[in-house]
Amino acid sequence: MGKYGRHFGIVAVLVIIGAVIMNFLLKDILYKPAQASAQAVGVDRLFNLHLTLVAFFFSLIVVFMLYSVFVFRARDDDDSDGDFIHGHSALEITWTVVPLVIVIWLGFMGMGVLNDMTAAQPDEMVVDVVGRQWSWAFEYPDTGIQSTEMVVPKDKPILLKMTSPDVIHSFYVPEFRIKQDLVPGHVTEVRFTATATGVFPVRCAELCGTSHAYMLADIRVVEPSEYDAWVAEKLGGGGEDLAAKGAEIAQLQGCTGCHSLDGSRLVGPSWKGLFGHEVELEDGSTVTADEEYLRSSIVDPNAQIVATYPPSVMPATYGDTLSADDIEALIAYIKSLE
Numbered sequence: 001m002g003k004y005g006r007h008f009g010i011v012a013v014l015v016i017i018g019a020v021i022m023n024f025l026l027k028d029i030l031y032k033p034a035q036a037s038a039q040a041v042g043v044d045r046l047f048n049l050h051l052t053l054v055a056f057f058f059s060l061i062v063v064f065m066l067y068s069v070f071v072f073r074a075r076d077d078d079d080s081d082g083d084f085i086h087g088h089s090a091l092e093i094t095w096t097v098v099p100l101v102i103v104i105w106l107g108f109m110g111m112g113v114l115n116d117m118t119a120a121q122p123d124e125m126v127v128d129v130v131g132r133q134w135s136w137a138f139e140y141p142d143t144g145i146q147s148t149e150m151v152v153p154k155d156k157p158i159l160l161k162m163t164s165p166d167v168i169h170s171f172y173v174p175e176f177r178i179k180q181d182l183v184p185g186h187v188t189e190v191r192f193t194a195t196a197t198g199v200f201p202v203r204c205a206e207l208c209g210t211s212h213a214y215m216l217a218d219i220r221v222v223e224p225s226e227y228d229a230w231v232a233e234k235l236g237g238g239g240e241d242l243a244a245k246g247a248e249i250a251q252l253q254g255c256t257g258c259h260s261l262d263g264s265r266l267v268g269p270s271w272k273g274l275f276g277h278e279v280e281l282e283d284g285s286t287v288t289a290d291e292e293y294l295r296s297s298i299v300d301p302n303a304q305i306v307a308t309y310p311p312s313v314m315p316a317t318y319g320d321t322l323s324a325d326d327i328e329a330l331i332a333y334i335k336s337l338e
């Protein structure tokens with residue numbers, strides 16, 4: 001160090017000041033969503049540790065660079081060559097070994113957090129998740145309840161078993177710090193224990209087609225007593241009318257991913273104002289959208305293609321997967337959308 005001792009002293013102080021400022025900026029100005037699950041604690045601890053290291057190394061490099069540029073710049077009348085520098089083995093070994101140790105250490109920390117997040121919990125409640133283009137559907141195997149919003153009790157460990165019938169989607173809840181892909185033909189799992197009540201949106205985090213950005217669903221975290229009331233209401237709900245049941249089926253089956261309810265053009269024709277009106281088909285003929293037309297369009301969608309819409313897009317499997325009651329409910333719902 002010798003004759004540069006004073007410079008190193010100044011730089012050390014500046015590095016510390018810079019690191020403190022960067023640490024503050026990164027943690028308090030960068031937006032992190034609310035922390036609402038037990039899993040989020042470990043993730044945030046690791047994330048904050050990374051930010052501290054990022055702040056320190058940013059400051060170390062930038063302060064050294066700027067200090068050198070300004071303090072050791074060539075004077076106007078100085079045309080001499082700079083000192084010949086031969087390298088410094090001890091310095092090179094240090095700046096190789098120290099980052100290596102830090103990276104390996106972070107790797108171990110990350111493995112520990114991942115182990116904690118994926119470990120089976122006693123008393124888990126399973127929810128089956130289906131993500132499709134472009135909606136989410138949830139089913140509770142214990143009770144058979146199907147729902148388009150996920151309702152879970154606070155502080156209850158939840159295990160999600162997820163799959164997709166079409167393409168890869170990704171189940172992402174920023175407030176819970178969990179993200180897991182849904183892969184066609186596989187069942188993937190993710191766990192969370194919500195620690196705050198409220199509504200937390202699920203986003204799809206894998207580009208999956210035209211309506212990817214709108215592939216949203218709510219997770220509603222409630223107190224256990226409120227959850228029990230929701231279950232009782234869902235199981236006892238025999239009194240709902242046919243159109244309301246149809247609306248629920250349309251959501252669960254993903255119909256509304258392709259058929260809008262407000263007249264706008266999506267992949268398929270809108271349902272708004274459809275019933276009872278004339279529909280022009282691709283062969284130039286017209287039909288009236290009566291119950292028979294709707295039923296045939298659900299069960300055998302390629303028989304009559306509406307003009308300007310592409311053929312063979314809608315799956316022809318709904319005749320097998322939907323019950324006659326379900327189809328009646330859907331028709332009642334479409335009739336209600338004037």
Ligand code: CUA
Pocket residue numbers: 131132133134168169170204205206207208209212213215
């Ligand atoms: Cu599903 Cu993006």
